[in-house]
Structures are given as structure tokens and as C-alpha cells.
Amino acid sequence: MTRDTLPFEITHRVRDTCLCLHVQRAARALARAFDEALRPVELTHGQFSLLMSLNRPAPPSMGSVADLLAMDRTTLTANLKPLERRGLVRVAMDPEDKRGRRLVLTAAGRALLISAVPVWKRTHAATERRLARANPDHLRADLRALS
Numbered sequence: 469m470t471r472d473t474l475p476f477e478i479t480h481r482v483r484d485t486c487l488c489l490h491v492q493r494a495a496r497a498l499a500r501a502f503d504e505a506l507r508p509v510e511l512t513h514g515q516f517s518l519l520m521s522l523n524r525p526a527p528p529s530m531g532s533v534a535d536l537l538a539m540d541r542t543t544l545t546a547n548l549k550p551l552e553r554r555g556l557v558r559v560a561m562d563p564e565d566k567r568g569r570r571l572v573l574t575a576a577g578r579a580l581l582i583s584a585v586p587v588w589k590r591t592h593a594a595t596e597r598r599l600a601r602a603n604p605d606h607l608r609a610d611l612r613a614l615s
Contacts, residue, residue: 491614498595501591502588509584516588518547518551519556519580523573527570527571530545530570551577555576558574559571
């Protein structure tokens with residue numbers, strides 16, 4: 469390998485071994501599958517995850533939801549907007565810290581989640597069946613280690 473050339477063999481090596489590439493490809497394929505499955509309930513996989521993250525005994529803070537979903541607050545705010553417009557989520561002032569915001573899952577949001585969970589369960593079970601050689605629990609643990 470010289471300063472001006474990169475052997476094609478390196479391209480193959482990256483293609484065949486790069487964990488980042490393979491995780492990205494798998495994530496995109498999973499996202500497409502879940503988006504398609506959730507289409508009848510008019511949710512994307514990202515919206516489902518966001519709504520599910522709000523299904524807690526007490527409304528969570530913006531920061532805790534952003535941390536859970538591994539996104540910055542600006543991205544979280546942008547992802548909340550369509551859900552707010554649909555009346556599925558409400559952003560409320562934190563009663564303990566007037567500068568903070570809490571995310572409230574509305575009754576409509578809870579009802580939509582209830583209708584979406586069976587779709588998620590079916591799609592998730594089908595996905596796990598495709599992992600014939602892998603242990604899904606080990607895979608989840610390995611992915612958590614990377615995140």
C-alpha cells in the first residue's frame with residue numbers, strides 16, 4: 469500500500485468484517501421491517517419507541533428520554549413535534565424545576581400504543597426467528613455493551 473493507493477482487498481476486508489457497517493445494515497433492515505409492520509397503526513418504528521419510552525408511572529424528563537433513546541435533545545424535540553400535533557404526547561413544565569420539561573403520554577397516545585403492541589410483538593417474534601444461529605439475549609447484551 470502506497471500513499472496514493474488503497475488496495476481493493478482492503479475494501480473487501482472492511483465490507484466483510486466492519487462491525488459498524490454490519491450493525492448499520494441490520495439496523496436499516498430492521499427499521500424498514502418495523503416501519504412496514506407499524507404502517508397500519510400510522511407509526512414509524514422510531515415513533516413507537518419514543519411513545520413506549522413515555523409509558524412510565526410518572527412523566528419522564530426530556531433528558532432521561534433522550535438518554536434512553538441515545539439521541540440529543542434537539543433531535544428528540546424534532547421527533548416529538550409530529551406526535552404532539554397528533555395529540556399523542558404533551559410537553560409539560562416540570563413542577564419541581566420550572567426550566568425543565570416533562571413528556572406526558574396522552575390518553576390517545578396510550579390507546580395507540582395499546583393497538584401497536586400486538587403488531588410489535590408479531591414483528592419482533594418473526595425477527596427473533598430469523599436469528600436461527602444467534603441467541604437473541606446474547607445479541608441484546610452485546611449491542612448494549614456497544615451502546
